[in-house]
Amino acid sequence: MTYRRVAMLKTPAQFREHVAGLGIDLPFDEKIEIGPDAPLAQPYTLPGGFTIGNRWCVLPMEGWDGTPDGRPSELTFRRWERFGLSGAKLIFGGEATAVRHDGRANPNQLIINEETLPDLIRLRETLIAAHTASFGPASAADLYIGLQLTHSGRFSRPNGKKLEPWILYPHPVLNRKFGLPADYPVMTDDQISRLIEDFAAAAGRAQRAGFHFVDVKHCHGYLGHEFLSAFDRPGKYGGSFENRTRFLREAVAAIRAAAPGLGIAVRVSAFDFVPFRPGPEGTGVPESWGAGSYRWAFGGDGTGVGVDLTEPKAFLELLAKLDIALVCITGGSPYYVPHIQRPALFPPSDGYQPPEDPLVGVARQIAVTAALKRHAGGERVEPPPSTGSGRAGGERVEPPPSTGSGRAGGERVEPLPSTSSGHAGGERVEPLPSTGSGRGLAVVASALSYLQEWLPNVGQRLVRAGMADFVGLGRMALSYPQMAADSLAGRPLQRKHICRTFSDCTTAPRNGLVSGCYPLDEFYKARPEAEALEKLKKPGNG
Numbered sequence: 170m171t172y173r174r175v176a177m178l179k180t181p182a183q184f185r186e187h188v189a190g191l192g193i194d195l196p197f198d199e200k201i202e203i204g205p206d207a208p209l210a211q212p213y214t215l216p217g218g219f220t221i222g223n224r225w226c227v228l229p230m231e232g233w234d235g236t237p238d239g240r241p242s243e244l245t246f247r248r249w250e251r252f253g254l255s256g257a258k259l260i261f262g263g264e265a266t267a268v269r270h271d272g273r274a275n276p277n278q279l280i281i282n283e284e285t286l287p288d289l290i291r292l293r294e295t296l297i298a299a300h301t302a303s304f305g306p307a308s309a310a311d312l313y314i315g316l317q318l319t320h321s322g323r324f325s326r327p328n329g330k331k332l333e334p335w336i337l338y339p340h341p342v343l344n345r346k347f348g349l350p351a352d353y354p355v356m357t358d359d360q361i362s363r364l365i366e367d368f369a370a371a372a373g374r375a376q377r378a379g380f381h382f383v384d385v386k387h388c389h390g391y392l393g394h395e396f397l398s399a400f401d402r403p404g405k406y407g408g409s410f411e412n413r414t415r416f417l418r419e420a421v422a423a424i425r426a427a428a429p430g431l432g433i434a435v436r437v438s439a440f441d442f443v444p445f446r447p448g449p450e451g452t453g454v455p456e457s458w459g460a461g462s463y464r465w466a467f468g469g470d471g472t473g474v475g476v477d478l479t480e481p482k483a484f485l486e487l488l489a490k491l492d493i494a495l496v497c498i499t500g501g502s503p504y505y506v507p508h509i510q511r512p513a514l515f516p517p518s519d520g521y522q523p524p525e526d527p528l529v530g531v532a533r534q535i536a537v538t539a540a541l542k543r544h545a546g547g548e549r550v551e552p553p554p555s556t557g558s559g560r561a562g563g564e565r566v567e568p569p570p571s572t573g574s575g576r577a578g579g580e581r582v583e584p585l586p587s588t589s590s591g592h593a594g595g596e597r598v599e600p601l602p603s604t605g606s607g608r609g610l611a612v613v614a615s616a617l618s619y620l621q622e623w624l625p626n627v628g629q630r631l632v633r634a635g636m637a638d639f640v641g642l643g644r645m646a647l648s649y650p651q652m653a654a655d656s657l658a659g660r661p662l663q664r665k666h667i668c669r670t671f672s673d674c675t676t677a678p679r680n681g682l683v684s685g686c687y688p689l690d691e692f693y694k695a696r697p698e699a700e701a702l703e704k705l706k707k708p709g710n711g
């Protein structure tokens with residue numbers, strides 16, 4: 170299946186026509202506004218009083234380039250420097266940082282401990298220095314910087330290429346897919362308690378390093394995310410919604426005790442699918458899981474390929490009850506459903522050809538984010554059942570259209586609010602509320618890089634229509650971090666830096682190389698790994 174390239178859509182009219190042809194709805198503003206009243210230039214005040222200077226956010230982006238003992242390398246410093254000069258005022262976690270060695274996703278992931286702390290302090294300072302050098306000496310006052318704390322759980326590779334998994338329950342598909350026997354030992358409740366202490370100690374150190382907040386990572390198949398689908402785990406961390414969120418509640422309590430005053434945020438995979446694999450001609454198809462509904466997808470509707478936001482909404486209510494003010498919405502996992510997690514035209518070497526136009530994946534994440542944002546603004550749902558059955562028999566949300574999805578329909582899409590349809594000119598849009606206070610959770614949107622030159626148009630509309638509070642940059646922050654600054658200043662976008670979703674930044678680390686934007690960033694193009702990457706991408710080598 171081939172899909173029309175976004176780079177070929179030269180005008181807003183062509184973009185909108187293409188989107189309409191896909192049967193999806195993407196919020197879209199024709200004109201990017203500049204100046205102090207521009208939607209993306211609006212400050213956002215958190216309930217604690219901190220005012221974040223604008224609505225651009227750098228999503229956490231790891232580089233697989235730390236030292237064996239978990240310190241940042243020169244490549245890590247360079248990446249954080251570029252995050253600083255992006256112009257984004259919210260740095261949602263920087264990159265996944267392991268709270269201890271056995272929770273690293275790769276042997277080059279950062280670790281936060283007493284030994285690495287001075288380096289992490291320098292890392293944060295490097296980002297701030299780049300920001301103030303670009304935007305003036307006072308510009309750091311509204312720059313809100315967090316550190317993403319993680320344990321990689323099932324996807325831990327602390328010592329080399331070999332998986333050394335920590336799992337919470339035997340997953341019928343993932344155990345098989347990643348070569349774990351059905352009786353592979355699960356993490357015990359005592360081990361979980363010790364891990365919570367490690368999260369608290371890590372948060373204390375992050376506070377000492379000067380970070381404003383920590384992100385207690387609950388996404389992408391890593392340990393925090395696996396708790397949310399632990400229906401089959403006996404005991405106090407499995408089964409009911411209350412038990413499956415106990416880790417979050419206990420981690421938050423322990424962090425508050427260890428680091429009073431430190432902000433806490435959560436990045437959550439708010440929906441998930443059954444793992445995919447390459448099917449005929451390499452196009453992704455769902456794995457089989459046996460009889461009955463597929464209940465191991467948090468935010469899934471039981472079909473394995475649909476969304477039900479009943480539990481994710483309850484999760485957001487829980488965050489609000491825990492006085493957590495900031496949430497970043499993402500989906501799925503890069504290890505088993507990359508097409509829903511980071512929509513791309515070109516798959517990574519361990520992936521599959523996209524089973525849908527990647528814009529469908531973007532629209533799915535936007536629709537989920539908007540529905541959760543509406544909910545975070547006050548709408549309430551019935552609490553999920555305490556039986557652990559997986560769903561409250563409820564609300565199905567936002568399917569992709571049947572076009573190209575590889576399924577025979579059946580899924581219903583919750584339409585986007587009518588304000589999102591993006592008509593050119595003349596149209597009235599509701600003004601932004603003046604500050605963030607009293608508005609519930611601040612919601613960050615992800616998975617927008619595939620929009621390419623149209624990312625600012627969609628992002629502005631998302632914020633203006635109240636469908637998200639912050640526009641997250643993931644891959645785009647690697648290839649073109651200054652997209653935020655250029656867009657805020659009304660400068661034309663630098664097309665040669667726009668991420669075209671070649672997936673080299675994922676293929677490289679999957680093959681033991683540092684991550685970076687090899688196709689578009691001259692710095693990585695010139696590195697020896699670029700040649701190695703080209704060789705392994707040749708057919709038959711990858």
Ligand SMILES: Cc1cc2nc3c(=O)[nH]c(=O)nc-3n(C[C@H](O)[C@H](O)[C@H](O)COP(=O)(O)O)c2cc1C
Pocket residue numbers: 228229230231232263264265317388389436499510511512615616617618619641642643644645674675684
């Ligand atoms: C090379 C690479 C590294 C990433 N590292 C992290 C990470 O450390 N933590 C995390 O939560 N997400 C990570 N992500 C996911 C991104 O934050 C983001 O959710 C994803 O790329 C989709 O957003 P985009 O379309 O803007 O790229 C990573 C993605 C890529 C491509």
Ligand code: SF4
Pocket residue numbers: 644645647648667668669670671672673674675685686687688689
């Ligand atoms: S390698 Fe560069 S162009 Fe390719 S997906 Fe990553 S950031 Fe985008």
